[in-house]
Amino acid sequence: MRALTWQEPGKVEVIDVPKPTIQDPTDAIIRVTSTAICGSDLHLYGVLGPYLGKGDVLGHEFMGIVEETGSQVTNLVPGDRVVVPFNISRGKCWMCSRGFFAQCETTQNTKYDKGASLFGFSKMYGEVPGGQAEYVRVPHADFGPVKVSEGFADERALYLSDILPTAWQGVKWANVPKGGSLAIIGAGPADHLRRILWRSHGTDLCARGGCPRVRTF
Incomplete structure (x- = not known):
């Protein structure tokens, strides 16, 4: 092969x-x-x-x-x-x-x-x-x-x-409190997936009146 x-x-x-x-x-x-x-x-x-x-x-x-x-x-x-x-x-x-x-x-x-x-x-x-x-x-x-x-x-x-579970774990373990912010350092594929995952998570928080900002550096 x-x-x-x-x-x-x-x-x-x-x-x-x-x-x-x-x-x-x-x-x-x-x-x-x-x-x-x-x-x-x-x-x-x-x-x-x-x-x-x-x-x-x-x-x-x-x-x-x-x-x-x-x-x-x-x-x-x-x-x-x-x-x-x-x-x-x-x-x-x-x-x-x-x-x-x-x-x-x-x-x-x-x-x-x-x-x-x-x-x-x-x-x-x-x-x-x-x-x-x-x-x-x-x-x-x-x-x-x-x-x-x-x-x-x-x-x-x-x-x-690999890449999606890696991104998901990073977002989960960040354990950002309600109303907090998440800094994503980098703009590679895993970083973009973290952004997508966080935004999907943040939608629920927005509905409760608190929407964390997402910044990519």
């Missing part, structure tokens, strides 16, 4: 790589239909370069169609359309039970003092081949992937893989 791979700092290439196969009974193989580039992928060009190997498959924002499942996967069947979150979690540990899926103790990378494994994001995060490829192996497939109905185009559903 074809995949985007890291070659050296500042250089990536689309090359032929082996198609992934089921390695554990909790795996699923996804045929990728859409993928996106995250701003954090730029870290792989420089600062995280020493933790990458030539030929590593990149990408952690993707969705597609389930092609094959392991014997212990019960929530997915071949043909399901899914969007896959960037972090790999099992959903059964202490951290996951409290909603800290990015710190999953099952996939945590203690050797590098890092959290849960991530798709396509260096050996510091599990060295799991990423989703900028024709196919990808998804570990613990019963927990992470989210089924998507046919009524949503890839261009809409793909945001659920």
Whole structure:
């Protein structure tokens, strides 16, 4: 299959790589239909370069169609359309039970003092081949992937893989009080999503008589 791979700092290439196969009974193989580039992928060009190997498959924002499942996967069947979150979690540990899926103790990378494994994001995060490829192996497939109905185009559903939850979490954790203001530093895609999310949240506050201002710097 074809995949985007890291070659050296500042250089990536689309090359032929082996198609992934089921390695554990909790795996699923996804045929990728859409993928996106995250701003954090730029870290792989420089600062995280020493933790990458030539030929590593990149990408952690993707969705597609389930092609094959392991014997212990019960929530997915071949043909399901899914969007896959960037972090790999099992959903059964202490951290996951409290909603800290990015710190999953099952996939945590203690050797590098890092959290849960991530798709396509260096050996510091599990060295799991990423989703900028024709196919990808998804570990613990019963927990992470989210089924998507046919009524949503890839261009809409793909945001659920990373950037939209990231923006939503930032707005939620800002915990701005009623009548307060929210400063959004930057004007990248995630920042614009934060603005949209905050305005949708602010509509309700306006109805109660207080409408925070939104400024983008």
